[in-house]
Amino acid sequence: MGTPDFAVASLDMLIEKGYQVVGVVTAPDRPAGRGQKMQASAVKSHALSRGLPVLQPTNLKDVDFLASLQNFGANLQIVVAFRMLPKVVWSMPSYGTFNLHASLLPEYRGAAPINWAIMNGEPKTGVTTFFIDDRIDTGEIILQRETFINENESAGDLHDRLMQLGAELVIDTVELIQANRAITKKQGFGATLNTAPKIYREDCEIDWTQTLEKVHDHVRGLSPYPVAWTHLINNGEKTLVKIYKTTKEPVAHNLGSGQLLADKHHIKVAVKGGYLQLVEIQFPGKRRMQVKEVLNGLKLEKSAHMS
Numbered sequence: 001m002g003t004p005d006f007a008v009a010s011l012d013m014l015i016e017k018g019y020q021v022v023g024v025v026t027a028p029d030r031p032a033g034r035g036q037k038m039q040a041s042a043v044k045s046h047a048l049s050r051g052l053p054v055l056q057p058t059n060l061k062d063v064d065f066l067a068s069l070q071n072f073g074a075n076l077q078i079v080v081a082f083r084m085l086p087k088v089v090w091s092m093p094s095y096g097t098f099n100l101h102a103s104l105l106p107e108y109r110g111a112a113p114i115n116w117a118i119m120n121g122e123p124k125t126g127v128t129t130f131f132i133d134d135r136i137d138t139g140e141i142i143l144q145r146e147t148f149i150n151e152n153e154s155a156g157d158l159h160d161r162l163m164q165l166g167a168e169l170v171i172d173t174v175e176l177i178q179a180n181r182a183i184t185k186k187q188g189f190g191a192t193l194n195t196a197p198k199i200y201r202e203d204c205e206i207d208w209t210q211t212l213e214k215v216h217d218h219v220r221g222l223s224p225y226p227v228a229w230t231h232l233i234n235n236g237e238k239t240l241v242k243i244y245k246t247t248k249e250p251v252a253h254n255l256g257s258g259q260l261l262a263d264k265h266h267i268k269v270a271v272k273g274g275y276l277q278l279v280e281i282q283f284p285g286k287r288r289m290q291v292k293e294v295l296n297g298l299k300l301e302k303s304a305h306m307s
Contacts, residue, residue: 001025003041006159007080009167010100011046014078017171021052023072025082028056060086076177078170079132090132095177097132100170102162103196104128104144106187109137110196114162115155119221120194121213124148125158127166129173131184140184142173152247154223199226206230208258208306212248212273219246219276227282234304241306244288245280258306267291269306 002011003026014021024047032039040048047054053072057065066088077097079085090097103113105128110116117125126146133139145165149158176182199222206215206228222228223244232239255261255270262268268275282288 001077001082001085002043002080003027004081005042006102006163006166007043007082008046009163010078010080010170011043013167013171014174015050019174021050022074023053023055023069025055025057025069027083028058060089076174078174080166080170084136085132087134098129098142098173098177099132099137099139100166101128101130101137102159102166104146105130105137105141106189107194108196109193111198113196114159115199115221116194116196117221118149118153118155118158119218121217122149125162127162127169129169130187138187138189140186142176142182142184143169145169152220154220154245156224201226204228206243206306208269208271210271212250212271212276215269215271215276216246216248219243231307232304233307235299235301238307240284242282242288243278243280244282245278247277247279248274249277250274256305260300260304260306262295262300262304264295265292267295267300 001024002008011021011024024043026041026043026047029038029040029044031037044054044056055065055068059065060083069089069092075093076095077090077093079097079099085097101109101113102125103109103117104124104126108116108125114125124146126144128144129142130137130139131142145168147161147165173182204222204226206218208215208230210218219228227242227244229240229242232241249268251274253270253275257271259270260267261270261275267278269278278291280288280290281294283294
């Protein structure tokens with residue numbers, strides 16, 4: 001059971017390792033793109049290419065869906081980036097249902113663990129498999145794998161690494177369950193745990209009063225999606241700018257937060273603790289571009305700043 005690209009690697013590895021995937025459950029087709037054409041999920045497309053039967057329920061308690069799921073005869077269900085399941089679904093197989101989550105649970109329960117781990121400046125993260133229960137990301141842990149986060153790594157880069165690491169963990173987990181050697185441990189709970197809620201547009205706005213580290217982590221934690229944004233104030237005009245990539249220049253200065261320094265090849269933004277150098281940005285109606293390209297057609301006045 002899964003929907004996005006992140007889930008495809010696990011599905012593919014299960015097939016490659018010779019496990020009998022009797023069926024795939026994924027989200028219904030949805031309109032996407034400028035033409036709003038109906039588009040299948042990444043998991044559906046891959047499943048069909050492998051000749052696997054696919055179910056796309058809108059209601060996970062629908063009697064027809066439950067009957068079709070039961071007819072698959074699965075003795076184990078694996079969930080990777082899907083939806084919260086009702087008990088009637090997750091309790092159906094004899095071996096239960098386990099989930100792959102892209103964090104070291106109980107840290108970063110929720111919808112966007114990869115983004116929040118980077119945005120919070122974590123030095124490491126990982127993947128976890130756990131048996132599903134009636135709450136979100138709280139079931140008993142089966143296995144975990146850790147990995148370090150590079151100080152300049154984007155959410156997109158980390159996503160791809162965790163996708164592969166997670167697929168390997170899924171196989172290890174299935175092997176343990178198959179051999180009846182899965183030993184689980186209960187998760188901790190507490191107010192001090194970090195969470196990973198869904199990210200909204202307002203969460204993506206850059207706060208230039210934050211430190212150099214914080215702003216850099218904010219940008220890379222939201223790149224390439226849903227992407228950090230800010231406003232450029234230049235020549236009396238206010239323009240929305242999306243920022244995909246930055247580098248840090250820790251240095252003492254006396255400029256105000258958000259003030260720009262620019263030459264023919266670089267744009268730097270003053271923040272607490274140094275300058276944030278812009279590397280890849282996007283203006284409305286334009287493609288993503290290196291700052292060097294942007295400066296070919298952009299004239300910045302001395303008072304230009306980010307807000």
